[in-house]
Amino acid sequence: MSTAVSERTLRQATPDKTPSATPALVIENVRKEFVRRDGTKVPAVDNISLRIEQGEFVVLLGPSGCGKTTLLRCVAGLEDPDSGTITINGEQHYSSGNRVNTSPDKRKLGMIFQSYALWPHMKVSANVAYPLKVRGVPKSQIRDRVMNVLELAGIKELAEQYPGQLSGGQQQRVALARALVSNNGLVLFDEPLSNVDAKVREQLRFEILKMQSEIGFAAVYVTHDQDEAMELADRIAVLNSGKISQLDRPEAIYDRPADRYVAKFVGATNEINGVVESLGADGAVVIKTEAGQIDALLGEEGITVGDTVCVIGRPERFELREASAAGAKNEWPVEVRTTMFMGDHRGAVLRAKGWGEMRVHFPSSTDVEPGGSLAVALPAKFARVYKPSSR
Amino acid sequence: MTTTDTKAETDTEAPGGLDDIDAELAMAVVASPWARVVARARRGGWFSVLSVVLGLVFAILVIYPLVRVLIQAFFGDGTFDFSIASEVLNYPGLGQMLLNTVILVASSMVLALFFGALFAWLMERTDARIGRLAALMPMLPMLMPAIAGAIGWVFLLAPQAGFINAIIRAVLDFFGVHLTSGPLDIYSWTGLIALYTAYQIPFAFLMITTGLRNSDASMEEASRISGASLRHTLMRITIPVLRPSLGAAALYMVWFGFSFYSVPVVLGTQMNVKVLPVEIVRLLTFTYPSNTKVAVGLSIFLIIAIGTAWYFQGRILRSNRHSSIGGKGQRNSITRLGKWRRPAQALLVLYFALTFVFPLIAQILVALNGYWTTAIKWSALDITRLWSGITANSQASSAFGTSTLLALIGATIGMTVAAIFALYLREHRSRISRVLDGVIKLPAALSAIVIGLGFVLAFAGPPFNLGNTLVILLLCYLVLFLPQATIAADAAAAQVDRQLSEASWVSGAGNARTFARINIPLMIPGLVAGWGLLFVWMTGELNASVMLAGTQTPVVGYYILQTFQFGGFATLASLALGLTVLNIVVLSIAHFIEKRTTARGI
Numbered sequence: 006m007s008t009a010v011s012e013r014t015l016r017q018a019t020p021d022k023t024p025s026a027t028p029a030l031v032i033e034n035v036r037k038e039f040v041r042r043d044g045t046k047v048p049a050v051d052n053i054s055l056r057i058e059q060g061e062f063v064v065l066l067g068p069s070g071c072g073k074t075t076l077l078r079c080v081a082g083l084e085d086p087d088s089g090t091i092t093i094n095g096e097q098h099y100s101s102g103n104r105v106n107t108s109p110d111k112r113k114l115g116m117i118f119q120s121y122a123l124w125p126h127m128k129v130s131a132n133v134a135y136p137l138k139v140r141g142v143p144k145s146q147i148r149d150r151v152m153n154v155l156e157l158a159g160i161k162e163l164a165e166q167y168p169g170q171l172s173g174g175q176q177q178r179v180a181l182a183r184a185l186v187s188n189n190g191l192v193l194f195d196e197p198l199s200n201v202d203a204k205v206r207e208q209l210r211f212e213i214l215k216m217q218s219e220i221g222f223a224a225v226y227v228t229h230d231q232d233e234a235m236e237l238a239d240r241i242a243v244l245n246s247g248k249i250s251q252l253d254r255p256e257a258i259y260d261r262p263a264d265r266y267v268a269k270f271v272g273a274t275n276e277i278n279g280v281v282e283s284l285g286a287d288g289a290v291v292i293k294t295e296a297g298q299i300d301a302l303l304g305e306e307g308i309t310v311g312d313t314v315c316v317i318g319r320p321e322r323f324e325l326r327e328a329s330a331a332g333a334k335n336e337w338p339v340e341v342r343t344t345m346f347m348g349d350h351r352g353a354v355l356r357a358k359g360w361g362e363m364r365v366h367f368p369s370s371t372d373v374e375p376g377g378s379l380a381v382a383l384p385a386k387f388a389r390v391y392k393p394s395s396r
Numbered sequence: 397m398t399t400t401d402t403k404a405e406t407d408t409e410a411p412g413g414l415d416d417i418d419a420e421l422a423m424a425v426v427a428s429p430w431a432r433v434v435a436r437a438r439r440g441g442w443f444s445v446l447s448v449v450l451g452l453v454f455a456i457l458v459i460y461p462l463v464r465v466l467i468q469a470f471f472g473d474g475t476f477d478f479s480i481a482s483e484v485l486n487y488p489g490l491g492q493m494l495l496n497t498v499i500l501v502a503s504s505m506v507l508a509l510f511f512g513a514l515f516a517w518l519m520e521r522t523d524a525r526i527g528r529l530a531a532l533m534p535m536l537p538m539l540m541p542a543i544a545g546a547i548g549w550v551f552l553l554a555p556q557a558g559f560i561n562a563i564i565r566a567v568l569d570f571f572g573v574h575l576t577s578g579p580l581d582i583y584s585w586t587g588l589i590a591l592y593t594a595y596q597i598p599f600a601f602l603m604i605t606t607g608l609r610n611s612d613a614s615m616e617e618a619s620r621i622s623g624a625s626l627r628h629t630l631m632r633i634t635i636p637v638l639r640p641s642l643g644a645a646a647l648y649m650v651w652f653g654f655s656f657y658s659v660p661v662v663l664g665t666q667m668n669v670k671v672l673p674v675e676i677v678r679l680l681t682f683t684y685p686s687n688t689k690v691a692v693g694l695s696i697f698l699i700i701a702i703g704t705a706w707y708f709q710g711r712i713l714r715s716n717r718h719s720s721i722g723g724k725g726q727r728n729s730i731t732r733l734g735k736w737r738r739p740a741q742a743l744l745v746l747y748f749a750l751t752f753v754f755p756l757i758a759q760i761l762v763a764l765n766g767y768w769t770t771a772i773k774w775s776a777l778d779i780t781r782l783w784s785g786i787t788a789n790s791q792a793s794s795a796f797g798t799s800t801l802l803a804l805i806g807a808t809i810g811m812t813v814a815a816i817f818a819l820y821l822r823e824h825r826s827r828i829s830r831v832l833d834g835v836i837k838l839p840a841a842l843s844a845i846v847i848g849l850g851f852v853l854a855f856a857g858p859p860f861n862l863g864n865t866l867v868i869l870l871l872c873y874l875v876l877f878l879p880q881a882t883i884a885a886d887a888a889a890a891q892v893d894r895q896l897s898e899a900s901w902v903s904g905a906g907n908a909r910t911f912a913r914i915n916i917p918l919m920i921p922g923l924v925a926g927w928g929l930l931f932v933w934m935t936g937e938l939n940a941s942v943m944l945a946g947t948q949t950p951v952v953g954y955y956i957l958q959t960f961q962f963g964g965f966a967t968l969a970s971l972a973l974g975l976t977v978l979n980i981v982v983l984s985i986a987h988f989i990e991k992r993t994t995a996r997g998i
Contacts, residue, residue: 083898109901122899126917135913136903183903193902 027095029191029223030057030080035089035099037075049075050086051247057223059190062214064226064234067244068270073227076244077193080225081116082109094189110139115184115192115222119199121176123168129155129179130164136187150186157216158182174205181213185220194226198233210236231271235259243267264305265315265391274317275363278393281312290390292316296359300335301388308390315393320352321366322387325373328380336382339363341375355381443907447820450813451832457875458835461850462842468692468853484693493670494697500660500671501653504592505646511593512600512645513638515744519601520608522731524740529748534602536751538929539979541936542595543658543956544972548755549591550662551762551969553582559758562770583667591659594751596652600645607641643709650705654698655843657939662960672697673845677942680852691849698843706841756976762969785970792967795955796974799935802866802951806873807930811923813874814881818889819915823897833882840879847876848940856944864946872944873934881930888922889915921993928986932979 037050049072057063065073078084080091082098085106091099093114098107115136123132130151137147155161158178168176177197184192194213198206210233217224228234234241235255242252243266251263262268279294288303292314301316308314328338339355342362351369356362365381373379469480484490519530532539540548552560555577565575581587619629635642660671672694679691733740762768763785764777786792817836821829839847851872856863862871892915900910916923938953945954952975959968 081898081902083901108906109898110904110906112902113904114902116899116902118895118899120893120895122893122895124896124900124914124918135900135905139900139903139905139909183899187904 026059028056029059029094031092033090035079035086037079037086048247053249060221060223062217062224062237062239064228064238064241065244066228066234066241068229071244072247073244074195077195077225077227081114081193082107082112093191113189115188117180117184117194117197119196121180123176123179125168129166132179133183133186140187154182154186173201177201177209190222192222192224194224196227243270268317273320277316277360279314279316281308281310281314284310292390294359296337299388300385301390302386304389304391313393314390316388316390318383318388320364323365323381323383325367326380326382328378335385336380338380341373344373447816451817454878455832455835457871458838461854464853465692465850469696480689480693484690487690489670493672493675496669497672500592501650503589504596505649507593508596508600508649509645512597513604515601516604516608518740520605522733524733524737526741526744529744534598536598537595538932540752540976543938543953544975545755546591546659546662547968547972548758549582551758552754553580555581557768557770583663588663596649599648603641603645607638647705647709651702654701655845655939676845681943695846695849698846702843759969759973762965763973766966768965783970785967786974789967791950792971795950795952798950799952802870803931803934806870806934807927810874810877810881810930811927814885815919815923818882818885822889836882837879839875844876844939848943852943864948866949869944869949872940873937876940877930877933881926884922884926888919891922892918921990924986924989928983931982
């Protein structure tokens with residue numbers, strides 16, 4: 006996780022994204038329906054509103070089919086929404102009320118496609134020069150600007166190559182350069198790293214952040230990869246069936262998910278069902294489960310005594326300890342099934358009464374023997390309570 | 397279960413079927429289709445408007461003549477009556493003519509399917525494969541148009557003056573058998589069926605080859621390993637798996653056979669064997685005054701025959717839906733034929749010689765000699781005469797020039813329109829654009845005879861008065877071959893990832909610029925290949941040309957027929973040869989450009 010640390014420092018170096026300036030992108034009540042073959046209408050984007058400040062990096066995170074790519078394509082103008090408004094840098098580009106709907110070439114965006122979409126019949130330099138050329142930038146400037154951005158992307162020496170001669174990572178840099186060479190400060194990313202291997206992906210994430218801090222563009226980044234989202238985002242919008250389930254900083258999304266869907270989508274979870282026994286101050290609750298009483302925190306509003314709920318704990322929040330004779334609160338004796346060495350941590354599959362099989366992470370420097378008698382404990386602040394099915 | 401693997405969950409939660417088609421369907425539903433098309437077109441700029449307008453223009457060009465044919469058929473005299481029906485049904489020799497046509501189509505279909513399948517199997521699954529010939533085989537009807545081939549075979553097998561007959565007679569003479577004519581006769585049912593078959597084999601070969609390539613040879617291997625014999629495997633596995641391809645080939649042959657004009661007009665007229673397409677053209681073009689009513693009435697038989705074939709084709713495809721063939725692109729195993737390998741290869745070479753080399757030699761001989769005789773003075777052959785049939789004859793050279801010009805213009809317009817429309821269709825799959833696409837592809841499902849007839853009815857007379865002009869020929873060629881052009885353009889467009897044009901659009905380029913700078917350059921290999929085919933089809937077009945061309949606007953096909961009827965054999969040989977050479981040159985150039993542009997790493 007060393008890269009993550011350096012990115013954080015980088016991010017702090019960028020100027021504050023103050024809401025006072027004209028936002029880079031304002032999406033209001035955008036809705037887009039698809040009709041299935043059997044005639045039922047499915048809202049791919051269901052009245053989404055989102056405001057992205059200048060220089061802000063927002064990641065749209067969700068499983069395939071949640072509407073994140075559709076929303077991005079609506080912003081680009083490649084897809085027509087059914088209703089709502091889309092305003093880019095204070096300029097309205099789509100409005101169902103005002104009957105405004107500009108074509109993509111009028112929106113002055115940069116966009117990076119999943120397939121990179123480099124034009125195979127043009128050299129790298131021509132690919133990058135294209136947005137400048139079609140926007141009527143004087144020839145004298147084009148070459149300098151192209152070389153500058155290629156240098157920034159670290160591929161200056163590839164200018165005279167054709168895309169077919171490049172590796173996946175290099176192609177991705179060209180696509181990045183092309184998107185950045187001419188835009189009005191808003192760049193759209195459509196799952197750009199899903200086609201490169203893990204090592205290159207990590208490197209490119211880092212460079213995207215570096216370039217963002219140097220140039221200072223706002224970004225809307227679509228992905229289904231939570232690690233990618235965590236690493237890149239100022240804010241993450243977790244999408245579920247066309248709606249934003251939660252929009253917040255990565256730490257908040259992870260530690261305080263808004264509902265069970267977000268909790269389960271971002272990071273791994275252990276779950277147990279129970280009934281609310283009592284409500285205390287500051288959201289403290291006691292839940293009665295098959296594993297006994299659990300002290301926990303309310304994860305969302307609208308839960309009262311007697312409700313059936315779901316207690317969720319993340320694998321690394323469980324503490325592994327010797328089984329104490331008394332059986333303390335929030336502690337369960339476990340039977341070790343298997344352990345897995347994962348490099349930076351160890352994973353164990355345990356069996357506990359009421360929980361069934363649970364997964365727990367602990368530092369890789371410690372080890373446990375299968376069959377040993379141990380216990381795990383979950384501090385109350387990490388046991389979060391949600392309605393069993395959110396929405 | 398209390399532990400959740402995040403990624404596995406995301407995959408199962410994805411609602412299926414939210415693809416582009418659904419999106420476009422949604423559009424068609426949400427607003428009225430026309431309003432949507434107009435709105436989208438306006439948003440896409442003038443280029444989208446152009447695409448829609450082109451689509452509309454060609455849809456009208458297809459529909460209007462067909463409507464005229466139907467009106468003429470049922471309301472010939474302004475009122476709905478059955479007078480045409482009775483006139484057609486009482487037409488002398490109707491039964492015999494229909495019977496002739498059906499016998500020819502059915503017998504040649506069976507033979508062509510057999511040989512086509514045999515050749516395809518030899519080339520795809522055995523060591524008798526001859527690589528170059530396999531690539532050439534489907535192209536044969538384009539290299540030498542049927543009309544040129546048929547005339548070549550008349551030169552070879554005419555009872556008196558046929559070269560092969562002369563050779564056989566000379567040999568027999570040596571053994572003391574004296575004949576004055578024959579022994580073989582191209583003007584016979586055998587000759588007729590043989591030529592029908594020869595010209596259908598390439599299509600059967602192409603479709604069955606495709607079927608074999610898409611089917612997994614391991615299915616056959618599994619059958620052999622399970623203990624089945626080669627024959628049993630063929631009957632139980634190979635043929636059932638190929639049923640869709642065989643069905644498609646059979647359909648194509650019905651379509652082709654019922655409108656096949658060149659061979660029956662060359663042979664049948666002499667034999668007094670009437671077939672449907674020849675009779676329709678004769679009634680319309682070579683009778684005075686022309687009997688349009690009966691010609692139109694007869695064309696209904698054509699439409700019925702082809703329509704029936706389409707119906708059964710649909711049934712075959714539907715009944716085979718379950719047998720989706722899952723070729724994983726493994727290397728297909730090759731059956732070793734052993735001692736049969738050489739004979740099999742000889743058979744393949746023989747077919748090539750019979751359909752291409754021999755007729756070509758006959759054409760060259762007649763052209764070189766200056767007239768058609770079996771008593772060739774080898775010392776007097778004159779190489780300059782090879783083309784003199786075209787160059788020395790002003791009508792022939794103007795026919796050749798006109799055809800080349802029409803094909804150049806027609807192929808270029810056709811491919812451009814097809815490319816524009818293919819791209820439009822890809823980005824805007826609204827209901828309207830799909831209907832337009834269907835209408836534009838309709839001529840491929842109809843006979844060129846019917847289309848030509850429709851064009852005569854619709855555009856030759858007032859108010860258009862396009863009869864005897866190049867315009868009517870050009871329009872008819874475009875309508876006839878636009879289906880093939882759009883299929884080629886669709887394939888070319890499918891090679892270009894949609895995101896490539898979207899990237900250009902987002903970069904600030906409009907539709908027209910994206911078309912010119914991104915799509916066209918990337919589609920060039922496919923478009924050039926399509927252009928070559930279009931050119932060849934247009935120069936060799938006979939069915940509609942015969943009805944639409946006149947003395948003012950001679951085209952090669954029309955002029956070859958005229959010459960054949962009046963017997964200028966040297967000119968005929970030159971023309972047939974010229975057409976063959978032109979086709980070979982154009983297709984070679986197209987192939988070369990296609991290879992070069994593809995090799996550039998696109």
